[in-house]
Amino acid sequence: MVTTTGSFDLNLARVFVLLYETGSVTVTADTLHVTQPTVSYNLAKLRRHFGDELFRRTGRGLTPTAGARRLYGPLQRALADLDGAIRPQTEEVADPEAMAGRFTLALSDLGEATLLPRLLAAARRRAPRVSFSVRPLDVDDVEHQLRRGELDAFIATPVLTSHRTVRIPLFHERYVAMVAADHPRVRGASLTMPELAAEDHATVFGPSGHVAPRALLAAHGLLDRVVVDATRFSMLPYLLEQTDLIAVVPEYVGEVFTASHRLRLVRLPFETEPIEVALYARHESSRSPSQRWLVQFMTEVLGERVSPAQLPPHHGPLTPEGRPGSID
Structure with a gap:
């Protein structure tokens, strides 16, 4: 690959x-607030400058060449460093109360049930003219x-x-068992391994990528005790209220469900690796000003969540009813 001499316009790097990141002339033009012919014209200048085709058009959009892959890392880092140095001094801070627009997010059904209400409540206070469209999370296609510009962010x-x-970490979770408040056999605040193995289970299998509960059961040889595989976690409260089944769920999710259903949480008989709930977005230098606000807003609002797994010991154990108790 041969580069031409002469000055290199910073806008070309952007x-x-x-x-490279979007694979789309249309999305690039929309992000930069320019026309598609302008982007195509700049792409032609880039090709001449670097003496390389840079991108080939395929069925999935623009695919980078080997030369483009070599260029991306240095240019992306340089652009991010420059933006970080310049933006605080030159970029006007958006006024959330005056901001208007619609953001598109992808969430699992757990995210819709537990995180979306908090996010929307905060937005109504801070940015009342902002609205949201929520799409189902499909981990195979969400990136x-x-x-392609179809989403602004996903969790x-x-x-x-x-x-x-x-990937921007928000908070950590641990897993617990969830049962009906009047479960005929599970009475205490924790389960033994024989007790867990003696019960039938409900699990969720779907496109949201939350596979850990099934993996935990498989690791302990309990998949044969699964009597129902559903597609959405949000159905679990209704199912468990009416049956003697057990479900393994993230603790914060369980707390949300037990607040409105006749359910309680029970400790599992083994330690589980904490899971990290994270926000995904484009690189900061590739976001529009409104997307920069959105990412900061979501990080502040949802990152405030402190999982019970992170609470210090003085918050106490679960009571026999499955609620946090006092050590007094």
Whole structure:
């Protein structure tokens, strides 16, 4: 790959990075608030400058060449460093109360049931003219949706690795068992392994990527005790209220469900690795000003969540009813 001499316009670097991350002239133009012919014109200048085709058009959009892949890392880092140095001094801070627009998010049904109400309540106070569209989380396609500009951000527990997205940790969770408040056999605040193995289970299997509960049961040889596989976690409260089944759920989710259903939480007989709930978005230098506000807003609001797994010991154990108790 041969580069031409002469000056290199910083705007060309921004166009290149966005084309690389989005794979789309349309999304790049929308993000930069320019026309598509302007982006195409700048792409032609980039090709001449670097003496390389840089991107080839395929069925999934623009695919970078080997030369583009070599260029992306240095240009993306340089652009991020420069933006970080310049933006605090030159970028006008958005007024949330005056901001208007619609953001599109992807959430699992757990996210819709537990995180979306908090997010919307905060938005009604801070940015009342902002609205949201929520799409189901499909872990196999969600990064492509973000890349194509169909999403502004998404929340997921699986660790998705892509140079086109940034993963921003929000909080950690642990797993507990959830049962009916009047379960005929599970009475105490914790289960033994024989007790867990003697009960029948309900699990969830779907596209949201939350596979840990089934994996935990499989690790202890209990998948044969699963009597129902559903597609959405939000159905569990209704199912458990009417049956003697057990479900393994994230603790914060369980707390939300037990607040409005005749359910209680019980400790599992084994330790589980904490899961990390994270926000995914484009790199900061590739976000529009409104998307920068959105990511900061979501991080502040949802990152305030402190999982009971992180609480110090003085908050006490679960009571026999499955609620946090006092050590007094």
